[in-house]
Amino acid sequence: GKVRVAVNGYGVIGKRVADAVSAQDDMELVGVADVVSDYRIRVAVERGYPVYASVPERSGEMQAAGVPVAGTLQELLAQVEVVVDCAPKKVAAANQAAYQAAGVKAIWQGGEKHELAGYSFVAQVNYAGALNRDSARVVSCNTTALSRISHALHGRGLARRVRAVLMRRATDPWESHRNGMINTAIPETKVPSHQGPDAQTVIPGLDITTLAGAGPYNLSHLHFAMIETTRPVDVEELRAILLDTPRVALVRAADGLEALNSVMELMRDLRRPRGDMWEVAVWEDALASDGREVYLTFQVHNEAIVIPENVDCIRALSGLEPDAAVSIAKTDASLGITR
Amino acid sequence: GKVRVAVNGYGVIGKRVADAVSAQDDMELVGVADVVSDYRIRVAVERGYPVYASVPERSGEMQAAGVPVAGTLQELLAQVEVVVDCAPKKVAAANQAAYQAAGVKAIWQGGEKHELAGYSFVAQVNYAGALNRDSARVVSCNTTALSRISHALHGRGLARRVRAVLMRRATDPWESHRNGMINTAIPETKVPSHQGPDAQTVIPGLDITTLAGAGPYNLSHLHFAMIETTRPVDVEELRAILLDTPRVALVRAADGLEALNSVMELMRDLRRPRGDMWEVAVWEDALASDGREVYLTFQVHNEAIVIPENVDCIRALSGLEPDAAVSIAKTDASLGITR
Amino acid sequence: GKVRVAVNGYGVIGKRVADAVSAQDDMELVGVADVVSDYRIRVAVERGYPVYASVPERSGEMQAAGVPVAGTLQELLAQVEVVVDCAPKKVAAANQAAYQAAGVKAIWQGGEKHELAGYSFVAQVNYAGALNRDSARVVSCNTTALSRISHALHGRGLARRVRAVLMRRATDPWESHRNGMINTAIPETKVPSHQGPDAQTVIPGLDITTLAGAGPYNLSHLHFAMIETTRPVDVEELRAILLDTPRVALVRAADGLEALNSVMELMRDLRRPRGDMWEVAVWEDALASDGREVYLTFQVHNEAIVIPENVDCIRALSGLEPDAAVSIAKTDASLGITR
Amino acid sequence: GKVRVAVNGYGVIGKRVADAVSAQDDMELVGVADVVSDYRIRVAVERGYPVYASVPERSGEMQAAGVPVAGTLQELLAQVEVVVDCAPKKVAAANQAAYQAAGVKAIWQGGEKHELAGYSFVAQVNYAGALNRDSARVVSCNTTALSRISHALHGRGLARRVRAVLMRRATDPWESHRNGMINTAIPETKVPSHQGPDAQTVIPGLDITTLAGAGPYNLSHLHFAMIETTRPVDVEELRAILLDTPRVALVRAADGLEALNSVMELMRDLRRPRGDMWEVAVWEDALASDGREVYLTFQVHNEAIVIPENVDCIRALSGLEPDAAVSIAKTDASLGITR
Ligand SMILES: NC(=O)c1ccc[n+]([C@@H]2O[C@H](COP(=O)([O-])OP(=O)(O)OC[C@H]3O[C@@H](n4cnc5c(N)ncnc54)[C@H](O)[C@@H]3O)[C@@H](O)[C@H]2O)c1
Ligand SMILES: NC(=O)c1ccc[n+]([C@@H]2O[C@H](COP(=O)([O-])OP(=O)(O)OC[C@H]3O[C@@H](n4cnc5c(N)ncnc54)[C@H](O)[C@@H]3O)[C@@H](O)[C@H]2O)c1
Numbered sequence A, B, C, D: 001g002k003v004r005v006a007v008n009g010y011g012v013i014g015k016r017v018a019d020a021v022s023a024q025d026d027m028e029l030v031g032v033a034d035v036v037s038d039y040r041i042r043v044a045v046e047r048g049y050p051v052y053a054s055v056p057e058r059s060g061e062m063q064a065a066g067v068p069v070a071g072t073l074q075e076l077l078a079q080v081e082v083v084v085d086c087a088p089k090k091v092a093a094a095n096q097a098a099y100q101a102a103g104v105k106a107i108w109q110g111g112e113k114h115e116l117a118g119y120s121f122v123a124q125v126n127y128a129g130a131l132n133r134d135s136a137r138v139v140s141c142n143t144t145a146l147s148r149i150s151h152a153l154h155g156r157g158l159a160r161r162v163r164a165v166l167m168r169r170a171t172d173p174w175e176s177h178r179n180g181m182i183n184t185a186i187p188e189t190k191v192p193s194h195q196g197p198d199a200q201t202v203i204p205g206l207d208i209t210t211l212a213g214a215g216p217y218n219l220s221h222l223h224f225a226m227i228e229t230t231r232p233v234d235v236e237e238l239r240a241i242l243l244d245t246p247r248v249a250l251v252r253a254a255d256g257l258e259a260l261n262s263v264m265e266l267m268r269d270l271r272r273p274r275g276d277m278w279e280v281a282v283w284e285d286a287l288a289s290d291g292r293e294v295y296l297t298f299q300v301h302n303e304a305i306v307i308p309e310n311v312d313c314i315r316a317l318s319g320l321e322p323d324a325a326v327s328i329a330k331t332d333a334s335l336g337i338t339r
């Protein structure tokens, strides 16, 4: 039968995971849980997703606002095998006991620490190790992107050392009237930034250092990577490696895809749901090599990149599919990712 | 049979008109024409739309870039009854002679002057007058919105005088890396602004004055309207009138729809293609009346609002459907506009 | 002798008031008080302003951070005749008792309610009424601008009714990395907005209605006003009236001053401290009249516009100068405001 | 006597060079030349700078607009020993023949190629080589910053290899209503970017690679540098080196200087003219070292950083002062740069 799945926290990530789970023929979305009553959860209702109250005390308020509440999170957990927790950072970690008590396998997101699940997951890097585990953490958008790119070279024995600078988006579109910054950029003073060590939880032994900042835009992150190679890798070889890497897409400024916004416009034109881009988009005409190292510039659509990872992670934890490549291909086909 | 349609100029408006025409059961999209070779036109190819060269000399360049060119604009015109011209401002007007020579009915967009077609069209205001005409102009995004709202009151004999201030978006998303402004706002020094007189080409006799400015965002326009009424109109009546008006939607800040971005997020969540909003979104909790006048605040998604108007305009010019309400309902159903 | 002045709250407004008071030959800045220890208050130290701790408990922290604390707010109050309170909204109101107990006259800012002081002040409108009062409120940046402009016409019996739409800046420059919005605009759902009634506390009997929104910029506010006149007022007369109005400056898009940023660049070029603009800048080439009403578009530099008002208000409360025009001229000369 | 100086091109750089030259006791600003008639050049008139027409044909237009034109560029050149050319890129290079014909020494800006002058100048790196030359190029804002920082380590034999990512500002404040980008970021597809080789024209033999992008802000550039050292350099040593480096200032996020805007606010608070920052501001709390390399994050106020360099360059070309350190100290004192 299908694996029965719950999503707890129906925000930027949760609503996308819910849609993606619904699109899988080997999964059933039993329900979504949250604590809000506004337009966001009403869309879940319109979609026909049973809505549960993550916090029992909020149930009354939600019902008063016209949201038909199917029950409590606990009642939802009783019906599923896997819960994908997409609640905000600290909230999510606090749910661990409840999931264990309910005997439900749990997937956390990148806002949580590696230690919570003890396994940091990126499908194309370490799917096998997550097979039949009780829990795993799908790493953050930035770490997922760095892992995909670094592994493409490191997995082939080509990466000696990775340096990357990340210019993050200031906030997400839905909350861009509340948060943000105006006409400035903020450097992170924690140097190196946490993404480097985080990537090492996915790829042990990777020599990586990252610096980060954030700018006044909400569309995506922008990464600049400089990778010292163990032997000269020219642009042609680099391009071939990337073409052979799942969930990495090459885009070309020469085709008019010159900036974050134009790549996102392409996603809209391709009728992607919500204009989502699940792939890391690497600028083909910005690839470079000087013999010592290779240079890559790429765009990370933070709202979307971890969605296929969550789907694969459900398959790994539940043991539905032992082979990473098969799961990845299945997920990608369901979303419409083509190479 | 179906009315055969061409779209000339596959940009912000043209690509949406092409998709909307394709979605009508009484229309056939014969082809689209443009002069570019980049990612934008390649999506048309992927969609299966035959691509023509608007300017014969560009054909070679397009083919060299891998765009399969089905012929010239003239060859496309020979196959259709109606052409929707969505080329840039001055370019569009210059096509008039070609369309007349080909005996094809023409629809222009709001960038052109009223005089070009001699008929400025907003379906719910003046569909009937466009029936079987040779050409018409679908007015601009701002004028369409002002016409829908003003007509709702003026058509009921309730509008004595309309004053509106429009804060326009700086540029469109796809070209936001090239154009724009940073950390500023630009007032228009032409006062009153042109939108007032433009609305009068749709609603003759409307007493309307507009002022305009633009701000550093690309999501939508924001309008503030103050309408003196011929008799006291309270918020309840105003609300009822708006609910009875096609292509106007009420949104509530109390539901979390507090700003341009949150309303656009709802469109993404509703799986609207490209996140489009064809309706004027009026803030229900910002409606007010002081007995003398009513106040309305509304959002105009400039990329999308004129799309249903173009579809209706094709039906009017071709005489496919004599009744405005029937055409509007048909168009709205095809797009997924619900009330 | 000179009137002895304290400034409580050394933020956006407070630091400018302190500098302006220092520049007056009939005032002495005895000290400034605040609760912070960061770069902002250190500049006060560099300027040679004695620094006091607004909250005694914060004194230690301030000293530990290297800020030489001259004493507590209470100790500062004991040395002055007038305190200008520039603390954040609710904080400021809470100081009333302390000021009364110390027998010090108090000036509040626009974040406080009219009732706190019972007198809402704009020098060129109602200086006389504030003479020798115990307290007054210098109204907000937006209300100051609306009052100057409305009074120019209303004071001449020419304003029948004022309608204005205000597009506010999202946040102030110094905190633009923390607050803000990205790529959106926020309409206020309180309609009419509070600025209209607020202007009526300055100009009783003024028939005024305002709507407001905010956009993603931090340089200034942008106002659009439509003023019904009691008789036809043409642009020439309107221009003459504005030229005759204190603290209103005419700018011309034709001179390259086309937007908020270019006017602010002029202030930088004029070596204004902090690039401040104390005047309301009205676009001369956007002035219009249709016989029934006049139209004005103007820029309000929110950080600066109330500074001369505070200086005049000190003179009024302390009774230093009975004549508004004399005080205004003196203040303007000290700041470098020329007509 | 004083060295007689002309400034050709009174824009972002030119107007600042003119003010800085005026502030030197060993220089005389004979006049400024430009082709515009708008508010920008009128400020020069108000400042008392004689204004010349860079292009004779524009003289009439300028005079018609009320700008008192003192003569042509050629007439200005006849009166000076050094011209600082601050005209736009290609324009500036075209003036070379005129300068040679007039026997005037010339300084170009970073928009020009190294080859034009054959000497790329950063005072603290290579002042001596420019002594008595006929011309030199003050390098761009980004290259000036990279040179100051790299030289601090390279000049001490500590820099093995420099890698830097530059996030540039989109446009300058004065023209931010015309240019810009909205809600996006643009990666440069030329990889490595031109700043690396440009720094090598200042510091031959420097092993440096740069990548660049631009974001939607106009305040400054933001640089992230990773410098491999020839031996372990810890943060303490790095800090000491920077403190010993001219025109580099340390700022601390812990002092509230957390982002580009807060550092610029400090400049406003310090009463810097136009809020200018001539120093490279390096975040002290973001300095890091891992033994192999050191990491630096710094802000480059592009409008201002090259101004002291131009002043020193005038001194070098004219042979006024043989010692770099003396000239730098003199310039810095005149501007108010303290360490
Ligand atoms: N936004 C991104 O770009 C992004 C990308 C990758 C990973 N992540 C990670 O995903 C996780 C979720 O982030 P998000 O951006 O979707 O956040 P979000 O704020 O968009 O959504 C969180 C949702 O959880 C709900 N919620 C709040 N309290 C709850 C509770 N007690 N129980 C259940 N639900 C509750 C909120 O109402 C909201 O709908 C975080 O760990 C984050 O770090 C986010
Ligand atoms: N963008 C909006 O928000 C909006 C809203 C309502 C109405 N309009 C109006 O719609 C019309 C089109 O505007 P747009 O925003 O879609 O412009 P656009 O620039 O996005 O698209 C114009 C398209 O026409 C193509 N083109 C250029 N030269 C051509 C030629 N000679 N022949 C045929 N095609 C040519 C361009 O390559 C481009 O694809 C204008 O009249 C505009 O005022 C635009």
Ligand SMILES: NC(=O)c1ccc[n+]([C@@H]2O[C@H](COP(=O)([O-])OP(=O)(O)OC[C@H]3O[C@@H](n4cnc5c(N)ncnc54)[C@H](O)[C@@H]3O)[C@@H](O)[C@H]2O)c1
Residues within 6 Å of the ligand: C008, C009, C010, C011, C012, C013, C014, C033, C034, C035, C036, C054, C055, C086, C087, C088, C089, C091, C092, C109, C110, C111, C112, C139, C140, C141, C172, C302, C303, C306
């Ligand atoms: N910022 C504007 O554009 C503007 C314009 C006109 C009027 N105002 C009004 O001026 C007042 C001050 O606003 P602002 O923008 O200067 O605020 P701000 O936040 O810039 O400054 C407030 C200062 O008060 C200090 N402070 C905090 N708690 C305090 C306490 N308990 N006692 C004394 N000081 C304390 C803060 O540290 C800060 O330095 C408000 O009433 C505001 O509405 C602001």
Ligand SMILES: NC(=O)c1ccc[n+]([C@@H]2O[C@H](COP(=O)([O-])OP(=O)(O)OC[C@H]3O[C@@H](n4cnc5c(N)ncnc54)[C@H](O)[C@@H]3O)[C@@H](O)[C@H]2O)c1
Residues within 6 Å of the ligand: D008, D009, D010, D011, D012, D013, D014, D033, D034, D035, D036, D054, D055, D086, D087, D088, D089, D091, D092, D109, D110, D111, D112, D139, D140, D141, D172, D302, D303, D306
């Ligand atoms: N803006 C920066 O941040 C910056 C920083 C460092 C170096 N630079 C360099 O400085 C130079 C000038 O740049 P800018 O930013 O000051 O440009 P700008 O556009 O602000 O100023 C150029 C000035 O030259 C004038 N001009 C135009 N044509 C002219 C002509 N034929 N003769 C004389 N003057 C003419 C313009 O009217 C304008 O006032 C460029 O080489 C640029 O690369 C700029």
